[in-house]
Amino acid sequence: MNIFIDGGVVVDSEKVLRDVAVVLEDNRIVFVGDREEAKRRFGRGYLRIDARNKVIMPGLINGHTHISMTLLRGYADDIALQEWLEKWIWPYEARMSPEDIELGALLGAVESLLSGVTTVCSMYHYNRLHNEASAALKVGLRMVMGVAMFYWDEEGSIKNVEDALRHWHGRGGLVRVSVSPHAPYTVSPGLWKAAEDIRRVWSIESGIPVTITSHVVEDWNEPSLVKERFNVDVPGGSIYKYLDDLGVLSRFFVAAHSIHMNDLDFEVAAKRGVNVIHNPVANLKLGMGIADIPKMLRYGINVGLGTDGPASNNSLDMFETMKVAALLHKGVYRDPTIMDAKSVFRMATLNNALALGYKDLGLIREGYLADIVILNYFSPNSIPIYDFYSHLVYVFKPFNVDTVIVNGDIVVEGGVFIKLDVNSLLERVSRRSRELALDVGGG
Numbered sequence: 287m288n289i290f291i292d293g294g295v296v297v298d299s300e301k302v303l304r305d306v307a308v309v310l311e312d313n314r315i316v317f318v319g320d321r322e323e324a325k326r327r328f329g330r331g332y333l334r335i336d337a338r339n340k341v342i343m344p345g346l347i348n349g350h351t352h353i354s355m356t357l358l359r360g361y362a363d364d365i366a367l368q369e370w371l372e373k374w375i376w377p378y379e380a381r382m383s384p385e386d387i388e389l390g391a392l393l394g395a396v397e398s399l400l401s402g403v404t405t406v407c408s409m410y411h412y413n414r415l416h417n418e419a420s421a422a423l424k425v426g427l428r429m430v431m432g433v434a435m436f437y438w439d440e441e442g443s444i445k446n447v448e449d450a451l452r453h454w455h456g457r458g459g460l461v462r463v464s465v466s467p468h469a470p471y472t473v474s475p476g477l478w479k480a481a482e483d484i485r486r487v488w489s490i491e492s493g494i495p496v497t498i499t500s501h502v503v504e505d506w507n508e509p510s511l512v513k514e515r516f517n518v519d520v521p522g523g524s525i526y527k528y529l530d531d532l533g534v535l536s537r538f539f540v541a542a543h544s545i546h547m548n549d550l551d552f553e554v555a556a557k558r559g560v561n562v563i564h565n566p567v568a569n570l571k572l573g574m575g576i577a578d579i580p581k582m583l584r585y586g587i588n589v590g591l592g593t594d595g596p597a598s599n600n601s602l603d604m605f606e607t608m609k610v611a612a613l614l615h616k617g618v619y620r621d622p623t624i625m626d627a628k629s630v631f632r633m634a635t636l637n638n639a640l641a642l643g644y645k646d647l648g649l650i651r652e653g654y655l656a657d658i659v660i661l662n663y664f665s666p667n668s669i670p671i672y673d674f675y676s677h678l679v680y681v682f683k684p685f686n687v688d689t690v691i692v693n694g695d696i697v698v699e700g701g702v703f704i705k706l707d708v709n710s711l712l713e714r715v716s717r718r719s720r721e722l723a724l725d726v727g728g729g
């Protein structure tokens with residue numbers, strides 16, 4: 287579809303342009319700038335969107351989550367990580383069918399789009415027919431689908447990743463597959479090497495970048511867990527050094543969390559150009575600690591933002607995540623000048639795009655993918671407006687989202703999701719999540 291967005295304020299992490307026009311043709315941005323020039327060049331045959339009193343921004347990107355876990359939202363809270371996983375999360379997940387995975391992801395995709403998120407990087411279990419990407423395609427969400435790999439099923443893990451790459455990588459112009467060794471303590475050294483081999487071969491063969499996405503040093507005792515389980519050395523107590531010695535670190539490596547890093551970790555991660563995704567809400571909720579993001583930035587590490595899964599957040603709201611990320615480190619450092627609003631907004635847009643291997647996403651720029659969110663700022667919660675970056679991080683909520691366009695396709699209009707009947711989806715999820723919970727409880 288060709289779209290003419292007229293009269294709004296363009297805000298991305300590089301610029302603020304007032305009273306301009308943005309023109310989209312098919313799935314690309316073809317013009318950003320003067321309204322009169324836009325009218326002369328693109329006068330007829332375009333769907334017109336009136337953006338007066340509105341912000342036109344690049345769609346937010348959720349750099350790390352597990353969107354199928356909307357089914358487990360609020361199922362188990364205020365419990366320590368290992369008990370939370372072993373007694374609550376894993377028994378529930380063991381009962382989830384491929385159709386349940388797709389159903390949960392469908393709800394997560396709708397929640398994301400309605401809250402201004404146009405790309406999600408999500409890691410979960412894979413099935414060829416029903417998975418997180420099949421859900422994303424049904425509602426027009428851009429997705430990097432991480433296919434989880436574990437040491438207890440190495441053969442199955444490799445088979446799943448290769449199957450996903452064959453059937454889903456590049457699909458619909460919206461999906462990319464990521465190789466997702468779950469974490470250093472659940473992935474053997476051999477499986478790490480196999481994962482990197484697959485990543486490299488498929489990047490070349492498909493011509494579409496493939497990333498490795500994983501959880502790295504979320505827990506403080508990860509080095510000892512790895513040593514004991516795989517009978518290996520973790521040099522200098524550094525998980526990053528251990529991974530580097532396996533040859534898996536590069537600028538295509540995307541590490542969620544990275545809370546418990548020592549100096550050697552920082553050095554190695556920076557040297558290899560690794561990307562870190564910060565998930566402040568989930569880290570706080572599970573009591574895992576606080577990643578030293580200002581230090582990462584000093585080391586020149588590319589940092590993006592994510593929500594993590596709806597079982598540990600319990601929402602997919604990237605506005606909330608931006609605000610918490612900005613506030614948290616000011617408090618830790620007792621310094622209100624660090625993690626300024628513009629830098630945090632950049633993390634949720636351009637930094638995430640670069641981390642996930644996109645060179646044409648995360649900015650409102652000619653030639654870039656047409657993933658655009660239009661926010662209404664003429665609202666009781668957001669008037670007056672002095673500084674747009676400040677509002678994006680400290681003020682706006684998902685209910686300020688008016689229009690969402692992904693790959694040139696309108697999916698949210700006037701704050702309403704137009705791709706499917708949301709009420710019937712809510713009924714299906716309510717029914718099915720209750721059945722699963724009763725099943726786990728033996729009721």
Ligand SMILES: [Zn+2]
Nearest residue numbers: 351542594595
């Ligand atoms: Zn996670």
